[in-house]
Amino acid sequence: MILRLLASIALTATAGLSFSQSIAKDSTIHLDLSFRHGGQEIALGVPFPTEQSGDTTQVDLLRFYVGGLTLFNASGTSSTLENQWHLIDASDAGSLQFEFDVDSPTQGVRFLLGVDSLTNDAGVHGGALDPTNGMYWAWQTGYINFKLEGSSNVCPASEGGYTYHVGGFLSGLDAAKSFEVSLARDAQISLGISNEISLVFEVDRLMKEAYQSLGCRLMRPSESAVNFMHNLDKYIYLEQ
Amino acid sequence: MKILYTIGILLSGLVLSQVGNYEVVIPDGWPEPVHDFKNNPLDSATVELGRALFYDPVLSRDNTVSCASCHSPYNAFAHTDHKLSHGIGDSIGTRNAPALFNLAWQRDFMWDGAAHSLDAQALGPIEHVGEMDSDLASIVKRLKSDQRYVAGFSASGKELTGVNVLKALSQFQLTLISADSKYDRVQMNQDSFSVQEAKGYKLFQQHCNSCHAEPLFTNGKFASNGLPVDENLQDVGRYAVTLKKEDSLQFKVPTLRNLKSTFPYMHDGRFKSIGEVLKHYNEGVIFASTTANELREGVPLDGRQRTDLLAFLLTLNDNAFVFDQKHQYPRSFFFPNKGSNK
Numbered sequence: 001m002i003l004r005l006l007a008s009i010a011l012t013a014t015a016g017l018s019f020s021q022s023i024a025k026d027s028t029i030h031l032d033l034s035f036r037h038g039g040q041e042i043a044l045g046v047p048f049p050t051e052q053s054g055d056t057t058q059v060d061l062l063r064f065y066v067g068g069l070t071l072f073n074a075s076g077t078s079s080t081l082e083n084q085w086h087l088i089d090a091s092d093a094g095s096l097q098f099e100f101d102v103d104s105p106t107q108g109v110r111f112l113l114g115v116d117s118l119t120n121d122a123g124v125h126g127g128a129l130d131p132t133n134g135m136y137w138a139w140q141t142g143y144i145n146f147k148l149e150g151s152s153n154v155c156p157a158s159e160g161g162y163t164y165h166v167g168g169f170l171s172g173l174d175a176a177k178s179f180e181v182s183l184a185r186d187a188q189i190s191l192g193i194s195n196e197i198s199l200v201f202e203v204d205r206l207m208k209e210a211y212q213s214l215g216c217r218l219m220r221p222s223e224s225a226v227n228f229m230h231n232l233d234k235y236i237y238l239e240q
Numbered sequence: 241m242k243i244l245y246t247i248g249i250l251l252s253g254l255v256l257s258q259v260g261n262y263e264v265v266i267p268d269g270w271p272e273p274v275h276d277f278k279n280n281p282l283d284s285a286t287v288e289l290g291r292a293l294f295y296d297p298v299l300s301r302d303n304t305v306s307c308a309s310c311h312s313p314y315n316a317f318a319h320t321d322h323k324l325s326h327g328i329g330d331s332i333g334t335r336n337a338p339a340l341f342n343l344a345w346q347r348d349f350m351w352d353g354a355a356h357s358l359d360a361q362a363l364g365p366i367e368h369v370g371e372m373d374s375d376l377a378s379i380v381k382r383l384k385s386d387q388r389y390v391a392g393f394s395a396s397g398k399e400l401t402g403v404n405v406l407k408a409l410s411q412f413q414l415t416l417i418s419a420d421s422k423y424d425r426v427q428m429n430q431d432s433f434s435v436q437e438a439k440g441y442k443l444f445q446q447h448c449n450s451c452h453a454e455p456l457f458t459n460g461k462f463a464s465n466g467l468p469v470d471e472n473l474q475d476v477g478r479y480a481v482t483l484k485k486e487d488s489l490q491f492k493v494p495t496l497r498n499l500k501s502t503f504p505y506m507h508d509g510r511f512k513s514i515g516e517v518l519k520h521y522n523e524g525v526i527f528a529s530t531t532a533n534e535l536r537e538g539v540p541l542d543g544r545q546r547t548d549l550l551a552f553l554l555t556l557n558d559n560a561f562v563f564d565q566k567h568q569y570p571r572s573f574f575f576p577n578k579g580s581n582k
Contacts, residue, residue, distance in 0.1 A: 122279050123357035124403050131363055132377040132402030138367035140354035140481055170482065222483065 029071060029079075029106060030196045033088060033096040034239075035062060037204035044091055050152070051208040057152030059203060060161075062090035064146040065128070065135065067112035067119075072180075073104045085115070085128040087135065107182055109199055109238055113229065114145030114176030120169035142169050142221065145176055145229065148210065155216035164214055166228055168221025175221060177229040181238045202235040209235070262287050262411075264344065267419035269427060270455050273344035275414065280359055280407045282414060285396035290412030292392065292573040293405065298382055299362075300328055300372035307365070307409070310337040313568045316498035316561065317341060317416060323509030327371035334473055336509035338494065339502045341418040341561065345456050351491045351507040352478045353462060359403075359410045376402040388573060418497055418561040419455075426555070427455070433555065439545075440552025447521075447539045447549075451493045451532065457556060462490035463532045466525030470508055477507070488530050500557040514553060518546045 034041060037048040047056040066086045072078040079102045089095045100106075115129065120142050124131050135144045144167040151161030168175040181199065213228050261283035266273065293299065297306045310325045311317040317340035319325060325333040335351050343349070343358055355361035365371040366379070380402050383389040393400040396408075425431035433441060444452075453459040462478045469475070469489065478487035491507045505511045511520065521539035525531070541549065561567075571578065 121356065122276070123359035124363075124406055126399075126401055126403040130402045131360070131406065132375075132380055134375075134377070136360070136363060138363040141356050141360040141363070173483075 027102055027195055029100045029102050031069075031071070031098045031100065031109065032196070032198050034198045034200045035059075035090055035203050036200055037202070042090075042203050047152075048204065050204040055153045055207075055211075057150060057154070057162075057204075057207050059090070059148065059150040061147060061149040062203075063135065064088050064113060065115050065143065067115065067176075068110070069098060070110040071100050071102060071106045072108055072110055073102075074107050075104070077104060078110070079103075079106075083127070085125075087128040087133055106197075108180060109197075110178070110180045112176055112178050113232065114167065115143040115169070116176050117169040117174050119143075137165075137167065140220075142167055152207070152211075154211050160216070162210070162216045163219060164210055164217075164228075165219045166225045168225055170221065173221040173223070173226060175225045175229045177232065179233055179236060181233075181236055183238050183240065196240075198239045200237050200239050202237075206232065206235040262415070264414065264417070267417070267424065267455070270419070271345065274347050274460075275344040275358065277344075277414075280410060282411050283396065285392070286398065286408050287411045287415055288570065288573070289389070289392045289396060290408035290410065291567070291570050292388070293409050294412050295569050296574075298386070299366055299374060299379055301374045301378075302328060304328060305372050307362070308569070310365075310371075311340050313564075314501070314562060315339070316418065316501040316558075317567075318498075318502040320501070320503055323504050325371065327365075327368070328373045331370040333368075333370050334475060335507055336504060338492075339498060340413055341416040341498070342456055342495065343416065344414050345460070347460055348462075348492060352481050353492060354481050358413060359407050362406050362409045376405065380405060388576075392573075416561075416567055418558045420560040421497065421558040422555040423552075424455075424558075434551070436548050436551040437555055438552075440548040440550065441555075443541065443545055443549045444552050447541070448496075450534050452496045457496040458493045461493055462487065463493050464489040464491070464528070464530045465521075466527055466531045466535050466538075467506060467510070467520070468524075468526055470510070473508055475508065486530060489528070490530060496553060497556045498558055498562065499553055501562055514550055515546070518549065522546070 036042060037050070040048075042048055042059055044062070045058055045060055047058040049055070050057050064087075066088055067084055068080065069086060070078045070080040079100045081098060081100065086098075087095060119125065119129075124136065129135075129143065135147065136142070137144060144165050146164070146166040148164040149161065151157035155162035166175055183197070209231055210228065213231070214224055218225055218228070261281070264273070264277070264282060294307045297303045297309075299306060305328050310319045310327070312319060319337040322332075323336060325335060325337040327333060338351065346358075347356070349355040349358060349361045350364065355364055363376065366374050366376060380400060383405065384400055389400060393404065398404045422431055422433075426433055451459055451461070451463055464477070467489075476488050478490040479485070481487070494505075499505075499514055503512055503514075505514070505517050511517045518539075518541065521535070522541055523538065525535045525538040527536055
């Protein structure tokens, strides 16, 4: 608690002066993942408007793999977590929160969304990657990087809703994507500096991208899957 | 220390071994396995667990179908009574169940290579609605209520998890090595071909060996052998996995070992006899854009040559493997109070 208080004081002292968060030595940064529409948290199973004209959508399931989750600072040094792989599940609040011990100001977050081809190539794995977690294809081998399921006006429940199972690791079909998300150089820094940061996924905007590039179904490795993953960076940002 | 991986020389072959545990012998003259044993080092306790799981219908939704249902040891771990595999509720699949042996020398599994890892492959039939229609999480739950498996995993030093169930199945299958046919004995100067078999061997080397390469009798690649597409199945083969046009109608080149035990032949089991297969290559090849170049003119053999070739192919049968009790139903695991561990 004392450490957190010190961290908060240090952060306030540097507000507006630094591009990056200033954290006292040996502080803890709490990172949470946030899924939003129009600035509000989505609730699973509850409809919300998307950027698609006239559409409301609901998300019933949102799960994906994150690998090598790392905080980095301006000089390039980083703080990472003990476990390489994490299964993010919107229905499991515990899977959305992480703590990092850091000893220097933090500039951003680096992670792999999905499971890389080398890990896939080595077969099946335990822990977060255990196939019992329902994130491994059975009809062909390979991890499912990202699952998004639900229904909307565009993909109504009466027609099966939408199902996006995004994955693939073979050459040309590799649908894991590295992201590096930095804190923004804007007013938000001075308004709400703390040692808690959020990795925000703009689900309403993401859904529009999904409708346009994937239709209502994607359940296999494909070029569309690769493109979808590569476009996600437009809908992810870091917030203090 | 189980992860140690060593290669040593033992009598007649190279041995891949995990210290204190299971040894896989590479037969003389064979290439190094392509399977990476370091990711899942074999040990005797896990091999035996995998053997039990392989024969246990607990893997299927309604406890009716095991791996061995379609991969019988007496058929060199293939299935001879059906063109297409059949599964839960008497459903019929879309492919002929392939034989399972010498898997450490295979990079890809299933006829279209949909499985790239033997450790992961079993998920396919486990979750297929027409095969076992189950799921790994349910299986783990069931196994955790079975003291035999709880004790077995404990003895192996592994947690009873989904990934370890799959790896146990993989370990057992990696022990299925067929290398004791007459052909093999001839190669080791322990036997000799008859005149007819020797003629057939020459024909084989001339016409078949580029795809069905010795000593595994497969090059491990995918090829189209000019079969007309079955109108009902409309099976495009490897294309369904890679989405590359050049992979259309390509299927994995099967081994020619143990043909006596593994009929019918081809990915859809359309040929009941080797004679029908040779007839196809003689006069039935439809040469299309993705057909193997070697088959541009088919394999023109007269009746006597086909008989000679057949005589050679029969030297690839390995009865010692087919009837090897250490691969068969583990009676002592399922009925520990009723006899030997055979």
